[in-house]
Amino acid sequence: MSQQTRYNRRFVLASRPHGEPVAENFRLETVEIPQPAVGQLLLRTLYLSLDPYMRGRMSDAPSYAAPVQIGQVMVGGTVSRVVSSQHPDFKTGDWVLGYEGWQEYALSDGQGLRNLGTKLNHPSRLLGVLGMPGFTAYMGLLDIGQPQAGETVVVAAASGAVGSVVGQIAKLKGCRVVGVAGGEEKCRYVVNELGFDACIDHRAPQFAAQLAAACPQGIDVYFENVGGVVFDAVIPLLNTKARIPVCGVIAQYNATELPAGPDRLPLLQSLILRKRIKMQGFIIFDDYAPRFGEFLQQMEEWVSQGKIKFREDIVDGLENAPQAFFGLLQGKNFGKLVIRVGNE
Amino acid sequence: MSQQTRYNRRFVLASRPHGEPVAENFRLETVEIPQPAVGQLLLRTLYLSLDPYMRGRMSDAPSYAAPVQIGQVMVGGTVSRVVSSQHPDFKTGDWVLGYEGWQEYALSDGQGLRNLGTKLNHPSRLLGVLGMPGFTAYMGLLDIGQPQAGETVVVAAASGAVGSVVGQIAKLKGCRVVGVAGGEEKCRYVVNELGFDACIDHRAPQFAAQLAAACPQGIDVYFENVGGVVFDAVIPLLNTKARIPVCGVIAQYNATELPAGPDRLPLLQSLILRKRIKMQGFIIFDDYAPRFGEFLQQMEEWVSQGKIKFREDIVDGLENAPQAFFGLLQGKNFGKLVIRVGNE
Structure with a gap:
């Protein structure tokens, strides 16, 4: 790992919004990249999905999921690649669909990850039309x-x-x-x-x-x-x-x-x-997890046949995630909003 | 038919209520009892069900059923007996479950009637626990x-x-x-x-x-x-x-x-x-008519086994229907409210 990639940048929740979220609700932190212990793997985020439900996670009002705690990394769906692994089910280079949040690197024990193999043609689609x-x-x-x-x-x-x-x-x-x-x-x-x-x-x-x-x-x-x-x-x-x-x-x-x-x-x-x-x-x-496979098969078929079209709104750079998120809540994006956190 | 039963008393809707219904919204009319033509039968009402939904029928706001028109007989479920019949499926003395409304006699072409035969032990139950x-x-x-x-x-x-x-x-x-x-x-x-x-x-x-x-x-x-x-x-x-x-x-x-x-x-x-x-x-x-038979079989079993108990609040005389209905909307009745319109 080169000097440039020895640090992980991440957005944590700095404070809870009152009404529309503002930049001060997020804090960009730079921390050392952790090393995986036995049973763990290190992931580098390529794509981060931004979705309206994240607004709910920023509040501590009762909701269907626990709120993000102050100081915790903002949650979010991600497509990542395995940097290094001490986990039997993952090896370096594997594409992984997960929920690693607003950060460039993440340590994982494999729970909740979906291994997508070493070849993946359109990774961002796994956060949108196929996700x-x-x-x-x-x-x-x-x-x-x-x-x-x-x-x-x-x-x-x-x-x-x-x-x-x-x-x-x-x-x-x-x-x-x-x-x-x-x-x-x-x-x-x-x-x-x-x-x-x-x-x-x-x-x-x-x-x-x-x-x-x-x-x-x-x-x-x-x-x-x-x-x-x-x-x-x-x-x-x-x-x-x-x-x-x-x-x-x-x-x-x-x-x-x-x-x-x-x-x-x-x-x-x-x-x-x-x-x-x-x-x-x-x-x-929560309600339909067992039917994801059925969905994916049908939707891949429709997409490949041109029966379902889609549009992506890809924004470069983790540092732009807060502004892009504010725009999402205001309806400014056009297509599925995804942050390109790292280059393939 | 004796002189006493040559007239039919009925409540028609006289005006639409604004808020709580009042006595003036109903008018008691006395009209001649009609004679059944070929294909028709004449019914004498024994029991009339009073139910909260009737309040909705008195208004002409959009609802799931057409409103009662001004001058029309108030609607309601009834248990009646056949007085005379020129209809092949009904004969004098049959008990009938129907929807003949707030009146002592009704002419019918048989549509929507359920013939309950000549013996019926607890007719009012067909308007309550079994209805x-x-x-x-x-x-x-x-x-x-x-x-x-x-x-x-x-x-x-x-x-x-x-x-x-x-x-x-x-x-x-x-x-x-x-x-x-x-x-x-x-x-x-x-x-x-x-x-x-x-x-x-x-x-x-x-x-x-x-x-x-x-x-x-x-x-x-x-x-x-x-x-x-x-x-x-x-x-x-x-x-x-x-x-x-x-x-x-x-x-x-x-x-x-x-x-x-x-x-x-x-x-x-x-x-x-x-x-x-x-x-x-x-x-x-509207939603479950085809399952009435299944219900009736199960509920008769539960009632006969004492597993389902019920209470009836029976008020004598058609003329008391409006007051009983006002009480129903105010929660004054205790048990299923039924008007005994005629004696068995």
Whole structure:
């Protein structure tokens, strides 16, 4: 190992955000690279996935996963290579899918790692269309949403890593698919490149009316990964027996208090009753881990056949992770956001 | 037919309620009894079921069923006997389960009727434990709630026609069952007679704290037929992967406007996501009609074995239906509310 690579740079959580996260919530540390003991291996991060759920981990409000502790390395999915190994299942040069977080090097005991072998053509895809976001789209839409041919499926964040895959699978299943995205450029991409039937810009002043016009038969499946004004516009369009897989509520992650009244909780409850709606939250690996293999096989086939298209937004350098993450929460990225931490 | 029975008394909807229904919303009419033509039969109502959903039918807000029109007979489930028949499937004296509404006589073409034969031991049960309310409890709990032995099930309106059956089935399935009811007498009945593990009075000032204390392992299934303050107290106790069959929101039926803020709709959405909750509305005969036979067989067995107990609140005379109905919406009845319209 040369002098230049003897140190590991990593972002730790310096403080908890109040509302939108800011640069001061992160601290870039430089520490010595540890050496693997027997049963351990050392990983060098090539790609780090940035995803909206990370906002939740920065808070200590009760959630589905433990929060990152102050001073701990920020969590995140990674594609890495083995630098050195004293673990029987890994050897130097192996590609590894893991959860090593916002850092250049990581020591591991092999737990939770997936060995991808020595050859890997498109490593970053394992963080996007062939990884957690694609898997989330696949199971949430097919298992909870259960779209039937001819039904109308609405997908928020339609140009994003999850939404883009949701809509394309729904098209493969014969549905009418309407996307919601932020800005004209994203909407054009969603219709022209991804093949959705329509895409509505949620920033447009007539957004709710435009969404209604794009869904003349109402909405049978609403794949929720946004919340906020998009859900507000969806509510009156929901059909009897509509299904709502709840995968995320990015519009609400930075909220410091509830919106002003009236309290619409009883309204939602009455709606669920009157229209016999199913609304179900899910956390992809907690709920569906055993079906990852099935997903990967099907999605690799669709991708290779050109039936599922995707876009990556790759940012170079770990030091740019915080700014890229802030942009993600504001909808500024275009495609799956990945940090290229190290060069292949 | 004697002079006394030549007229049919019936309640029609005179006007739509604003908030709580009042006597003026109903009009008692006396009209001639019609004669059945070929293919028709004349029914005499013995028992009329009064149920909370009827409040919804009085309004013309969008709902899962068409509203009763002004001047139309109020709808409702009935057990009747055939007075005269020109229909091949029915003969004079047959007992019939139907949906003939708030009236003493009804003409029918046989559609939607269930012929119960000439002998029927406990006709009013077909409107309660062996009818729509029991069926609602059975399918909502077992199909949507899917209770597992050892889990905690909370049931609102626990002494009512639906809630009492939900809790007893959950006990048969090995669950810890906590009821919520209005008043000490109902709570005593729920624990001592029905065998729930606990029952909390929702009128008690420390209701939320008492409910929490009664659910030390949290809540896995909440059978929702109330809404309002009961649901508010349930929310913080819901476990990961909790299931909420939504069968009714009686606390909200008379509301004329939404409660004051803050708007907790985003809160509920976040909760569904974080805890991976399934919340699902259902309308019993629309969703489960083909399984009525399975239900009836199982429930008759449980009732005959004394495993499911029930209580009826029988009020004599059609003319008392409006007052009894107002009491039902205020939780004044104790047991399944049935009007004895005619004598056997």
